[in-house]
Amino acid sequence: MLERYGHGGDLLTAAETFGLSAKTFLDYSSNMNPFGPPAAVKTIFEERWADIAAYPDPAVRELRQQIADRYGVPAESVLAGNGAAELIDLVVRVLQPKVTALARPCFVEYEEAVHKIGGSAIDIRLREEEDFELSEAALSEAIEGADLLFLGHPNNPTGRLIPQSVLAKAAASGKRIVLDEAFIDFSPEEEERSMIRQAAVSETLFVIRSMTKFFAIPGIRLGFIVAHPDWIAKLRALQVAWSVNTIAQLIGTEVLADRDYARQTLEWLLAERPRLASRLxxxxxxxxxxxxxxxxxxxxxxxxxDVKQLQRKLGGRGVLIRDASLFKGLDRAYLRIAIKLRGDNERLVSELERELNGLQ
Ligand SMILES: Cc1ncc(COP(=O)(O)O)c(C=O)c1O
Structure with missing residues (x-):
């Protein structure tokens, strides 16, 4: 199984499974910015490699300040982590929820974090008929029985932001809420829809961000959480020392300032997503x-x-897709794909066409 370790983008497993070199795959199973890492990343590796002879800044001062400036929050409300994955685990360890409500289907790490601390999860069902958007009715049902809401904003694998009215209702419930905004930078509405500024001053709201997807640096591991400074102190107390390495700190500080990269990314996505959708x-x-x-x-x-057969067929020809039947709440009809640059998307479409042709 390609998702042997729980996620897409596992090129080594793909290489073992399909007998092809890991470098040759066209990977639609993990969702990275197709422009690749911003230019500054290479320069940092070339020019700052000798910095690793010293320990990283244990307080991640420069990067936290850059994040604070970029998002308009105090630096005391920001904690950097070794990818959003570390912060998902950390926030659950600090909050110790007994019952966590999860909007299914969703990213598997939420439930894993909850289980690791001995907590349980209850489901908020996202409905196909509602295009998997989180509704007020579904949320209301779950709020009663949960002491934490852990929600993707946008959610993975459905790709939907949570409607503002639903978020307002969740916030008004007084329950603790963790929002995973790992993919929100790809939305042109990020500024208005992100809850990052509210989280900086709230006693009950936590926002997790990833820097690995938008800046295509999953191998370096970098993310951050925004919360009230009192919570940040508690999170920091349970975090492993020097969790964010020197190179990651330098890279994060540089790429956040690269507004041309961000603009180019949003322009590409706004044009390519509807085009690929209509081809599919x-x-x-x-x-x-x-x-x-x-x-x-x-x-x-x-x-x-079904999706497993399709994944096998495409994989053998060097194209990886995410088997979405592995997400609780979806069945063998579902797959998730990244959106890439035009030429790659055309290859994906023609590979899919080849498999689907003649099925009727
Ligand atoms: C929804 C979601 N949140 C968080 C993460 C973890 O991101 P990071 O690479 O920053 O640890 C992922 C990774 O796939 C994800 O899909």
């Missing part, structure tokens, strides 16, 4: 609306070709 729809594949750089898709004839 023309093949009979159902696409769901997405606010970010990936899409959830539904196969037209899963009884004849």
């Amino acid at each position: 729809e023309a093949l009979g594949i159902k696409t769901y609306p997405s606010d970010t750089n990936y899409m959830l898709l539904r196969l037209p004839h899963p009884e004849k070709l």
